[in-house]
Amino acid sequence: MNDSAQRYKVLTAGVMNLILVMGISRFAYTPLLPAMLENTELGAAEGGWLAAINYLGYLCGALIASMISDLALKDRLYRIGLFFAVVTTAGMGLTENFWLLSFLRFLAGLSCAAGMLIGSGLVLNWLMRNNHRSELGIQFSGVGLGMVLCAAAVELMNTVFDWREQWLVLTAIGAILLIPALGWLPRPVPVPVGLNQKSMEDSPPSAAFMRLFAVAYFCAGVGYVVSATFIVALVDELPGLEGKGVWAFLVMGLAAAPSAILWDLIARRVGNLNAMIVASLLQAVGILLPIIEPNLVLTVLGAILFGGTFVGIVCLVLTMAGRFYPSRPAKFMGKMTIFYGIAQIIAPAITGLLREYNGDYSAGLYTAAGAMVLGALLLIMAKSRETATEQQRLKICEH
Incomplete structure (x- = not known):
């Protein structure tokens, strides 16, 4: 595969990653919240707490990510995080228990940090190691595209499926996105000490x-x-x-x-x-x-x-x-x-x-x-x- 084609595959992996962890795992909760409030025992306060717990998971994940420098470990955590994004999305459609939902939102927050911070870093690392521009803007387009995907999917599903089934359909979409997000991002290759190292003050x-x-x-x-x-x-x-x-x-x-x-x-x-x-x-x-x-x-x-x-x-x-x-x-x-x-x-x-x-x-x-x-x-x-x-x-x- 030529260098240009590989670059596009890596960038696509980065975008698919953010559509999954931000769009589905994180933002699907926003358009589905009204249906959950209407059809479960959850109230607006519980809805707010679930969002807060999701961000607590993200914060914990972000702090963990900031303390890790080993690229191989980052790569493993990224891949585990993407699996968590799919599994926790499925779990949201399988329970109404507030404490189980809280646990799922916390894990979803961790997965979001793995994709948003570690995943984006791995893509940028590959781009820089291969002498490409660090295209952060292209990376982060996945956030907006994920929101569009969830909004369109929920709007289309509202009259056909209940809130539980909508979570499960989004899980299936997430499982499809998982394939390029994992498969098209190469494993990081260790660089020998002193090779291509620039002095940065x-x-x-x-x-x-x-x-x-x-x-x-x-x-x-x-x-x-x-x-x-x-x-x-x-x-x-x-x-x-x-x-x-x-x-x-x-x-x-x-x-x-x-x-x-x-x-x-x-x-x-x-x-x-x-x-x-x-x-x-x-x-x-x-x-x-x-x-x-x-x-x-x-x-x-x-x-x-x-x-x-x-x-x-x-x-x-x-x-x-x-x-x-x-x-x-x-x-x-x-x-x-x-x-x-x-x-x-x-x-x-x-x-x-x-x-x-x-x-x-x-x-x-x-x-x-x-x-x-x-x-x-x-x-x-x-x-x-x-x-x-x-x-x-x-x-x-x-x-």
């Missing part, structure tokens, strides 16, 4: 920058998780928009698919921090639009703004990790993942409780939008700190 930011940036990323986690988890249930409850929630989720996925590439291009022109500030403010608007005036046009526009920013923000942070710590980007991402992950555990649980108390999701969405605005302000402060630090470095160099 880290340039870490100041401690003040790190504190501001970490809290801003926590805010981004809050803004992301509330809409990503509850958008279908939220839209279905809006007057005149009953049954349109899945379509909003589908539009969100369509907007998310090219967003990593788009924000990479924007960041090249205006800088990573400026791009993150703009994306955060646009996401705040996208979160609020469906509840400011419940109509289809604003709901679709809100879905486009949200879907077009949340993946971009994560990719911009990954890019900054490579900029600050080129020799060990996992150090920066490990710290940031803790803050982002804690937000994803807390916010869904609180939103579910607010929904039960207030009767709607508006309080949770206002909180999420407020968090994004606060995050943008913190990023502006962090930018000013970074500028001051850079000027200080230049003065030192001049002397």
Whole structure:
């Protein structure tokens, strides 16, 4: 097989991996949540807790991934994680017990970390080792494509299958995706010490920058998780928009698919921090639009703004990790993942409780939008700190 064909196979494996672990294992819960709430004993609070537990699993998996450097071990965990993604998806359709569902969502979170972090890293490692561009944008298109797949599948299945059968159909789709995700990604080949090794000097930011940036990323986690988890249930409850929630989720996925590439291009022109500030403010608007005036046009526009920013923000942070710590980007991402992950555990649980108390999701969405605005302000402060630090470095160099 020629080099170009092999590259496309590896990239396809990466995309299929993210469609499976993010689209099916993670995001199928969002369009299926309304049917589960309607046909089981689960309430909105339990729905929120299940989402929080899923993110707890992801956080644990992310921390494990950040501590592993052995490529062979990463490869094994990636492949085990993909099997878990399929098995836990099947399990969701086989029980109504809250504690069993919690266990399954936790394992699904672990599998998501294996695919999202370890799997993407393995693909990028192969690309760099074989002198190809590290195409992160193509990788992350799988997140949006997975959302589109789940939304379309649930919409088509709603009138034919109940919620249990829909989980099982998605399991079958996941089993098919498993074949290229595993088979088309070559096992990593150890590279002898000293071969093709480039000297990479880290340039870490100041401690003040790190504190501001970490809290801003926590805010981004809050803004992301509330809409990503509850958008279908939220839209279905809006007057005149009953049954349109899945379509909003589908539009969100369509907007998310090219967003990593788009924000990479924007960041090249205006800088990573400026791009993150703009994306955060646009996401705040996208979160609020469906509840400011419940109509289809604003709901679709809100879905486009949200879907077009949340993946971009994560990719911009990954890019900054490579900029600050080129020799060990996992150090920066490990710290940031803790803050982002804690937000994803807390916010869904609180939103579910607010929904039960207030009767709607508006309080949770206002909180999420407020968090994004606060995050943008913190990023502006962090930018000013970074500028001051850079000027200080230049003065030192001049002397």
